[in-house]
Structure formats: structure tokens, C-alpha cells
Amino acid sequence: MKKLMFVLALVLVSTVAVADTPVVDARQENQDERIDQGVASGELTKREENRLDAQQERIDNKEERFKSDGVVTKSERARLKRSENRASHNIAKQKHDRQDHD
Secondary structure, X not given: OHHHHHHHHHHHHHXXXXXXXXXXXXXHHHHHHXXXXXXXXXXXXXXXXXXXXXXXXXHHHHHHHXXXXXXOOHHHHHHHHXXXXXXXXXXXXXXXXXXXXX
């Protein structure tokens, strides 16, 4: 019985490790900080902040969907990376555009 419990625990831990996405999580956190910094400096309007935050939320939701089966495949990781690249580009573009800030 102890061996069975050990094996089940090992399988559970290995499944969680496979679905772990620390690189994605770190990048999401960095991009959230970039948005916050842009708001604090006045580089982002409230409307831009809302759009960028919504984009970050969509990426978070996509990541959770990919994790839901216990495995994030190589192609799913690539899709997340592309989404994060687009978000990063949008953050930079909005922070450096020329407009009146509210």
C-alpha cells in the first residue's frame, strides 16, 4: 500500500512539473510591471492600460487552458510565447506613442 501511495504521489508531482510554466509566469509578471510603470510615468492612458491588462488576462486564460490537462506541449508553449511577444510589442508601442494623456 505504501508503494502504491508513493507511486501515485510521484506521478502527481511529475504531472505538475510538466504543466509548470515558470518562464511564462515570469514574463507575464515583468509585462504587468511594465504596464504599471507606464501608468505611473504617464506614458499610458487609462484606456491603454485597460486594453493591455485585458491582453495580459487573455494570455493568463490561455495558459490555464493549456495547463488544464496536466501537460503544456511544445506547440502550446510556442503559442504562449507568440502571444507574449505580441503583448510586449503592444506595451512598447503604447508607451512610446505620441498622444495626450488623461
